[in-house]
Amino acid sequence: MRLRDLPSISAVLTCPAASPLLDRHGRAAATDAVRALLAEARAALLAGGDAVWGIGGPDADGVAALALARLEATSRSALRPLFNLTGTVLHTNLGRALLAEEAKAAALAAMGDPVALEFDLDSGTRGERDDHVRALLCELTGAEDATVVNNNAAAVLLALNTLARGRDAIVSRGELIEIGGAFRMPDIMAQAGARLVEVGTTNRTHAKDYKGTLTPETGVILKVHTSNYRIQGFTKEVLAPELAAIAHGAGVPLLNDLGSGTLVDLSPYGLKREPTVREAVEEGADLVTFSGDKLLGGPQAGFIVGRRDLVAAVNRNPMKRALRVDKVRLAAIEATLKLYRDPDRLARRLPTLALLSRPKAEIADQARRLAPALAQALGAGYAVTVCDCDSQIGSGALPLDTLPSAGLAIAAGGAALNRLAASFRALSRPIIGRIEDGRLVLDLRCLRDEDAFTATLAELHQP
Incomplete structure (x- = not known):
């Protein structure tokens, strides 16, 4: 690829693929993102290398698609919903009580x-x-x-x-x-x-x-x-x-x-x-x-x-x-x-009382239903089992008391577990569990939407 093959900023912003880019992020942000991408490509070519386009290509449509992907990633709120599968119901770091x-x-x-x-x-x-x-x-x-x-x-x-x-x-x-x-x-x-x-x-x-x-x-x-x-x-x-x-x-x-x-x-x-x-x-x-x-x-x-x-x-x-x-x-x-x-x-x-009083048998049934979907999403290299676990109330309430619960335990090497936990956190709706005894445990006490959980698992990329 040569420098003259790079599209102009104007060409990128007027191509068909730029329409969602402009609609979602506005002309100023879109222009800055396209300019930055083209500058990176130009620097790579001048250094004797080649431009790396990721999901896009060297044409205007490809640059627009990559600019959109970058802006979507950087503008995504860190306060987006997640799955609290830590086993702590009133988790201070995850927002405590869910509103009715x-x-x-x-x-x-x-x-x-x-x-x-x-x-x-x-x-x-x-x-x-x-x-x-x-x-x-x-x-x-x-x-x-x-x-x-x-x-x-x-x-x-x-x-x-x-x-x-x-x-x-x-x-x-x-x-x-x-x-x-x-x-x-x-x-x-x-x-x-x-x-x-x-x-x-x-x-x-x-x-x-x-x-x-x-x-x-x-x-x-x-x-x-x-x-x-x-x-x-x-x-x-x-x-x-x-x-x-x-x-x-x-x-x-x-x-x-x-x-x-x-x-x-x-x-x-x-x-x-x-x-x-x-x-x-x-x-x-x-x-x-x-x-x-x-x-x-x-x-x-x-x-x-x-x-x-x-x-x-x-x-x-x-x-x-x-x-x-x-x-x-x-x-x-x-x-x-x-x-x-x-x-x-x-x-x-009241969601707080509903989650705290949820019977273990009900949670265990949910774990058995979801185990195959999780195993399929993870693929080879991970062992998924239904496990007993203990939930906590959280936020300083009843610190010595635990609630019998059930969940899904994922076994793998220590480094693999850490990479998997990071992959869960990077999903569009992050999945937050806890690592204990060489396993990544997903306590299902607070899982209220099974369909949303399985749909999120489909996004999972193996680390």
């Missing part, structure tokens, strides 16, 4: 039209955005009042800043948790302006430890649910009702951070029982904080519920505006909370 259909519909409606976000339709005057969920939260938790911010770390930050800025915040050493991304409770407290006062030891904290630390400088007693770890053995903690009595006797509020938080008893769904928000309120906490996108099964959010006067103080805090949620998320939150009014159908309508 009702929540998705509500969010979509809020995206496309003006909504009465802070407008009172009855009076025609300015309203409060929290009003859309306040009554629901109070109904479901038994609290006097409620507010919402963008995540639970923000809820704790805002509550501490309101109650204990420049004052002492007492907390057990055994509850100074670290959550994902090396984000630690002491750091949150410092940013809130509260002075951390540790009591007790890592494994044992007594009522006398709290009582002996109370001073006129105490702004709050903080109780933190150790949702992402457990201390076992020779242990002692002061339970919430007794801690509430200690706090109230000293005239200071008790802030109970439930972390993940749940609005219902999980034991009927085959899960270990976790303290509910309603129970925390009934046990005397003045404020309770919890998440929206973990066990609750909604979008990312942080809730603060409790005494009316304290919630009002939280809402007066200037930080509240910086931490508030937008109309789209608020619409999804409202729709999710409404599902809890119908507990008989909750597990069918």
